Amino acid sequence: MNKKNLTKVIELRHRLHQYPELSMEEKRTKETLIGFLKEHTKLEIRDRGRWFYAVYRKKEGLKNTAFRADFDAIKMKEGINLPYGSRNPGVAHKCGHDGHAAALVALAMEVDQQGADQNLFFLFQHAEEIAKGARECREVIDEEKIDEIFAFHNRSGAPRHAVQVIDGTTNFGSVGMIIEMKGSPTHASQPEFGKNPAYAIARVITKLEKITEKPSSQGLLLSTVVGVEVGEGAFGIAASEGKLLITFRGEIEAELEGLLRNVEKMASMEAASDGLDIKISYEDRFPVTSNNKKSVDKVRRVAKDNGLTVIELKEGMRGSEDFGYYLEKTRGALFFIGNGENHPEIHTEEYDFPDEIIETAVKMFKGLLK
The missing domain is CATH 3.30.70.360 (Alpha-Beta Plaits)
Structure with missing residues (x-):
């Protein structure tokens, strides 16, 4: 990944972390992301009110692939001393959605600069925490005729940069x-x-x-x-x-x-x-988030091609994810990238998204384009 791009998106991640917003209230977050993409890419931006997506259009008739990131925060105080700590009392990015969004912006920058052999849709989603975001955003699947969709979630307890996958149910x-x-x-x-x-x-x-x-x-x-x-x-x-x-x-x-x-x-x-x-x-x-096996096999291949450890999960996560709404309409996969075996768990005051895995996510996403 281009190091200048990486530096910029890490700074973006920190800015998002400073100004977290709860589900259905993410106005500033959305404006920040759109503003950054307009400044640093030439991608088409489709503003849909509470959410938006950016588009790289190669030409009609090619595969349409989407990548999704969520950007809402949760009700929780900032329990650690960070130079970019939350300035919104009682609200913080303790699930890592700031990192998910930054990683997707990084992918968009790389594609804008380097091109791709298919049509790509970078979907920035609100309100994942309350299961309302994907229920609204999924209309893009039909509108843009999306053939396949991918997303990642950071996961503590797994070795840093390791990729965790499972066929079928990944989240209850x-x-x-x-x-x-x-x-x-x-x-x-x-x-x-x-x-x-x-x-x-x-x-x-x-x-x-x-x-x-x-x-x-x-x-x-x-x-x-x-x-x-x-x-x-x-x-x-x-x-x-x-x-x-x-x-x-x-x-x-x-x-x-x-x-x-x-x-x-x-x-x-x-x-x-x-x-x-x-x-x-x-x-x-x-809904149940149920991965398509062919899509998961792609994730496995890309992880191995990048020299990343692949961990096969024995059962799905009991915690829920609204990514399942997309998978009711098209094939795709949600996979996990490890934060570190001793990294604080998400939804705790001590947690912060590790910037080091942004590049890992971009490597995975870029590999899934091939």
Whole structure:
């Protein structure tokens, strides 16, 4: 990689790190990235509001390949002393999306300067953390007739620069279920005259483990209670409203959907048995991210050609990734690049994206163009 380009994108990464923005609020981040690309490349820029993509068009009839990077930050304070530390209190780039975006900018610069034998689309995506970004951006797959799409995610615990791959499910699908039950209030001294949702909610929680552990399941299914709210905390009034929040994860999309239907049915029965009204809604829906084997084989080949260690993952990550929305529309692969075996984990205050793997990512992306 051109060393001047590398120096510039590292400086860009630090600038992005200084001004992190939460999902759906990434206005400055997007403007910074577009401004940098306009200054340093001649690529066509397609601004789509909350997101954008840059285009290198060779000619019609050639393969259309896309590369995607996310650019949102998370709610977390900067827990380490950095010269480019976050200037937005309580918000920080602790998942490395600043590095993902910088690496994709670096690829765009290299392609702009050196050319390529196909049409390339550099997709800069918002709101990955809340599963809304790719759901909006995926329309570009059909609009530009994308044949294949790639992305990487940094990963702590793996040797620095090592490439981790897996065929099929690379990230579990997940969704947050919100179960709201409503009864009727009464004085705490006369609970028999009211309808208290606490007991039905407790029964739902108790039955979650059994309903999740289906012997017939081919993939892993998980349920995690993330919140319970019952009543208003007034000692003279029996609870009449309650809310249960559960995150469900699944390795296989169809099995995850089946689990959700079973929990809906079970919760509705428990509510009905106590004469309660029930409402069930969902948030943060991530599909299963399922890699195409031919695309993963390309990743393996490119990594080996570049002398990088290839690590075959035995199972997909339980954490979710909205890259799966793209893979529902076209083939492609998400792979991982190691931050270092002892590098702080993502989503911790001590984490910072290692600049050294930007060049590794660019090598991988450039190799995937051949």
